Amino acid sequence: MMANPLNVFAQASDEGPEVLSAQIKPAQEPLGEALKPRILVFDVNETMLDLNALRPQFERVFGSGAALDEWFSLLLQYAMVVALTDAYSDFGTVGRATLEMLADSKGIRLSVEDKNRIMQGILALPPHPDMLESLKRLRTAGFRMVTLTNSSPIAVNTQLQNAGLADYFEESISVDAIHRFKPDLQVYRSAAAHLGAKPSELLLIAAHAWDVFGAMQAGWHAAFVARHGKPLFPLARKPDIVAPDMKGMADALLQ
Structure with a gap:
């Protein structure tokens, strides 16, 4: 969302720009x-x-494609948790950790191959x-x-x-x-x-x-x-x- 795709680091300024108020029009109207x-x-x-392309992997590992939605919700939740608590880890690391959480909650033992397939699947x-x-x-x-x-x-x-x-x-x-x-x-x-x-x-x-x-x-x-x-x-x-x-x-x- 992203072309020099290798130049991917946003530079954080010490003081962010002033937030300007924007007049938001109703969704039904076109932009003026x-x-x-x-x-x-x-x-x-x-x-x-x-993301639905990963659903067959979750069906295979967890027995239900709905586990994909559970995992992605956990991923978003704990991404915010680690940021809010100043314990930042990158999105992929949090994704792998929450995948293990989901498996533990369902009494499923994930193999390294299972975890790698899912995490690599996100990249494709x-x-x-x-x-x-x-x-x-x-x-x-x-x-x-x-x-x-x-x-x-x-x-x-x-x-x-x-x-x-x-x-x-x-x-x-x-x-x-x-x-x-x-x-x-x-x-x-x-x-x-x-x-x-x-x-x-x-x-x-x-x-x-x-x-x-x-x-x-x-x-x-x-x-x-x-x-x-x-x-x-x-x-x-x-x-x-x-x-x-x-x-x-x-x-x-x-x-």
């Missing part, structure tokens, strides 16, 4: 000319890459079918595009290369440089400073309500890809755009 973002910032996992996730054409349309329209992800720099570079998406992004920004995870506001502030942009010039595109919420709290515009009918957080302001898939997202941005 005054609110057209200068840079589109894409989340990666689930937003662009299809396919793009959602709507991604390539949508990115082509947005690039042709002249948008600058970068990614902002909780994954490590090496991991996200590998993911985008394997998915055939790397060439669409001028840069990939990882949280590793500041040892915080989205939706910590410091992540969005650091990314804005790194890009030399005002928060109001950035639009996050994500399939996670918590990511969209964090970006808006940092003064960014935001667009929610409601894949599989996922809901928004009711206590948050509505993002600029809500679309069921990336084609709908591109349609709204290109109006």
